[in-house]
Amino acid sequence: xxxxxxxxxxxxxxxxxxxxxxxxxxxxxxxxxxxxxxxxxxxxxxxxxxxxxxxxxxxxxxxxxxxxxxxxxxxxxxxxxxxxxxxxxxxxxxxxxxxxxxxxxxxx
Amino acid sequence: xxxxxxxxxxxxxxxxxxxxxxxxxxxxxxxxxxxxxxxxxxxxxxxxxxxxxxxxxxxxxxxxxxxxxxxxxxxxx
Numbered sequence: 001x002x003x004x005x006x007x008x009x010x011x012x013x014x015x016x017x018x019x020x021x022x023x024x025x026x027x028x029x030x031x032x033x034x035x036x037x038x039x040x041x042x043x044x045x046x047x048x049x050x051x052x053x054x055x056x057x058x059x060x061x062x063x064x065x066x067x068x069x070x071x072x073x074x075x076x077x078x079x080x081x082x083x084x085x086x087x088x089x090x091x092x093x094x095x096x097x098x099x100x101x102x103x104x105x106x107x108x
Numbered sequence: 109x110x111x112x113x114x115x116x117x118x119x120x121x122x123x124x125x126x127x128x129x130x131x132x133x134x135x136x137x138x139x140x141x142x143x144x145x146x147x148x149x150x151x152x153x154x155x156x157x158x159x160x161x162x163x164x165x166x167x168x169x170x171x172x173x174x175x176x177x178x179x180x181x182x183x184x185x
Contacts (some may be wrong), residue, residue: 012173018121036129074163075177085155089153 009062013055013070016084022052022105025067026077030054037089038077044096045079050105081105111172115141115166122165123147127185139176146185158182 004012016023022045027033038057045052057063057076068074072083079086081104086092097099116130124146133140143162150158159180169175 037179074167085156087156087159091159094155105149 004060006062006066010066011065013066016053016055017070017080021082021107022050023055023080024052024077025055025057025063027056027058027079029056029095034058035076037075038093039081040089041077041092044092044101045105047096048102048105054058054107095107110139110141110169112141115143115169115175118169119143119145119162119165123149123161125149125185126177133177133179140179141145141175141177142179144181144183146183148185150182150184155182 003065016025024041024045026033026035026038026041028038030046030101033039033042055063057067064076067076067078071078073085073088075088078090079088081087087100095104112130116128116153119130120126123145126145126149129144131142131157135141140144145162147161149168153161155178159182162177162180162182166175166178170178
């Protein structure tokens with residue numbers, strides 16, 4: 001079993017963030033979220049019908065530590081668009097309600 | 109589980125002049141909290157910056173796991 005080093009975990013995270021226009025770090029996967037907040041963001045993203053890369057942070061506890069430091073955001077889920085943090089569940093829902101989420105995700 | 113008033117005081121101390129209300133998330137075990145914060149410091153700040161200020165105020169409780177989840181509603185007074 002190959003052991004992934006801390007540095008490799010960091011690189012994979014940055015690759016997800018910068019390699020995908022839209023990246024969602026969550027607990028579980030979209031088809032089986034394992035946290036209410038993650039599930040609510042998945043619902044909002046699915047309602048938009050736009051593609052996004054999903055990463056399950058529960059796979060490796062180091063993901064959350066690296067992510068929290070990288071984005072200066074302590075909780076999961078975290079939505080990134082064009083490499084920038086959009087926010088967690090509260091912000092994604094507020095943006096969805098105001099219609100701004102569609103503009104951000106679709107790059108209006 | 110953290111006392112709701114303790115969490116409220118932490119946020120009020122970090123954001124002088126803010127009106128803060130902390131509630132137990134419906135059905136939460138006391139560690140899923142919702143903070144309604146109306147602070148003058150939020151004027152001109154986007155949602156991310158506002159929420160970061162609130163998270164910073166309770167960072168120790170988040171790190172210790174005393175607060176498992178904190179939902180935030182951040183507005184200006």
